[in-house]
Amino acid sequence: MNAKLEMLNTIQAVNMALDYAMGNDPNVIVLGEDVADREEGGVMGVTKGLSTKYGVSRVRSTPISEQAIIGAAIGAAIVGMRPVAEIMLMNFTTVAMDMIVNHAAKLRFMSGGQTHVPMVIRTMTGAGFSAGGQHSDFLEAWFAHTAGLKVVVPSSPAEAYGLMLSCIEDDDPCIFIENIASYWIPGPMPEKGVRIPLGKANVVRKGADVTVIGYSRQVHDIAAVAEKLAAENIAVEVIDLRTISPLDTETILNSVAKTRRAVIVHEAVKNFGVGAEISARINEGLFGQLLAPVGRVGSAFCPVPFSKPLETAFMPSQSDIEAAIRATLK
C-alpha cells in the first residue's frame, strides 16, 4: 500500500471508511446508540460528523435496544441496503445473539440463497480499563464458530479503513471488532478507497525460526517481542490474521512449514479459543514436520476481573508471549 506520510488513528480511520462508503453508496446507513451528532457521534466519536453530512435518516441514533438494532439492520440488508450497525460494546452483542446467530448468520442458508444479509456489526472491546466482567470481553470465537458470519479484527488504522470498506461491500454479515486499547495508536494514512480483502492474513515480519500468529492489539505486543528476540538472533515471523473467519490457513501453513514452530496469541481466554482452531489446522496440515508443540497464549479462564493487578495478570503479556516462543525453541 502506498502510505502517505500523514498519520491517523483507528477512530479517524473507521470514520473515514464510513464517510467514503456513505458517499459512494446511498444504501450504506449507520445505526446504533448515540451515533448521530446530536449525541456526539458515539462515545468514542467514531461516527462524528456523519449525520451532519449525510442526514439523520441515514445516520440514526437508536434507543438502547440491541435486538431491535440488529433486527432492523438485518431487515434493511435483506432488501439491499448496506447497514453498518454499531453495538456499543462487544459484551452487548449477547443481548442480540438471537438476531445475530439465528437470523443474520443463517438467512442466506435457510432461504436457499433467496435472501442474504450484507450488513456490518461494528463493535469495540478489550480489557485493561478496569471495566470489569461485563464490558471487556473478546468474544470472537463465538462468532467464528457460527457458520455464516465473517469476523474481522484490524490491528492498525489503515487496516481498519481497508477492512471496513471490504466488510461494507461484502454480501454476508461481518462482525468488525475494534480494540479500545489500540484506538489511539497512530498509523500511516490509507490511500482513499483502498480495500483490504477479507480472509487474507498479513505477514508483518519475516523470520525463519518460529511463526507467531496474532490479531488486533496483540500484533503490537508480538512485534515488540520479535524485535527483542532479534537481538538474540531469534528470527520470528509475525502473522496478523486481520480476519478470523474466513481464516487464511494457507498463509499460516506456508509460514509454519518453513519455521516448523508456531505460537498463537490472542486476548480472549485460551480455552476453546481461536488458538485451538489454528493449532488443530497446523497439526492437520503439518503433523510430523513440527519441531515443537504449537504454543498458545491467551487470557486466564475467568471473567475479566476488575481489580487492576488481577486484570493485568488476566491478560497475556509480552513476557507470556516471549516465554511461549522460547518454549518452542527448547
Next chain:
Amino acid sequence: MKEHDQPDRLVLVEMYRKMSLIKQNDERFRSVVKSGRLVMPYYSPRGQEVIPSAVSVQLTNDDYICTIYRGIHDMLAKGVPTKLLWAELAGRATGTCKGKGGPMHITHPASGVMVTTGVVGSSMPIANGLALAAQIRGEKRVTIAYFGDGASNIGAFHEALNMASVWKLPVIFVCQNNGYAEHTKYEYGTSAVSIAARAPGYSMPGVTVDGNDPVAMYKAAGTAIARARAGEGPTLLEAKTFRFQGHVFGDVDAYMDPAEKAAAIAKDPVPAYRAWLISNEHASEAEIDMIEKAIKQEIDEAVEFAMASPFPDVAELRRDVYAQEVEA
C-alpha cells in the same frame, strides 16, 4: 389504592441520613477518582439520592434489590457498608466482591443487594427470579428492580413486566427517570409519554412520582411495597429525577441542555430536604450536623481502609469461576 401513611419523624430523619450518606460518598468518589488515586468507571447518581432513600427506609435486610452500574445510591441506601463498598471500588481483596466485581458488579447479600449489572435492562428479569423464589417459599420479602428510563426500551423490560404481572410477583420496578440514557435525551429514545404509561399494557399499576420529593416518593414506594407484600403483584414506579453529572465521570455532557441542568441543580433535593426538615421542626440543625459529621468520619475511615487494604492475590483468577478452582 389506599394512600400510604405519612412517614413519622424518625423515618423522615433516617431518609435524610441516607441521602446525605449517598451525596457525601458520591462527592468523595468523584474527588478521589479525579485525583487519580482510584481508577474506575464511575457513574454518579448525584441528584437521584431521594429515590432509594425513600424506598429503602421501608425495606429490611431480607428484602432484595437488583441495581445497575449507576447504583451506589441504591447500594448505600440498602445498607452496603461504606468500607466494603470503597474497598471494592478500589479493587481490594477486602471489598464486597474481593475486588473482582468492581463498581458495576457489586453484590452484598447480607444487605440484600443481590445483583448489580452493567448490561442495560437486565436487572428486571433477574429481580423477577428473586421475587419468584420468595413467592414459592412463602416469604414476605419484596424485590426492587432499579433501572433507568433508557432501559425500558430493552426487550427484557417488556418480557419481565409481562411475566411479573402474569405471576403476580412481589416485585417493584423502580425506574429512575433522569431524562437521559447515556447521551440520548428521553424523547429521542423513548416513544412513550412516560415510563409509567407502559404499565397498562402489562395490567399493572403504573405510577409517576416526583422522585425528588421525599415524602411523595416514600408514599408511592410504600403503596407499591404494601401491594407486593400482600401478594397483589408488581407495580411500575417511575420516579422523575435528574442526573447532575454526565453519564460517566469525565464525560463532557455537551448533549445536555445547560438551562435544564442548571435549573435542576438549583433545586438540588438534598439541601432542599435538609432545609425543609429544619424549618418544619422535624430535626434541629445541630442534629443534622451531627449526622453529617458522623457520615464524613465513616467515609474517612472507609477511604483509609480501602487504600490500606491489599490487592487480591493473583490466585483469585482461578477461584469463583466454578465451585471448584480452575486451571487458569
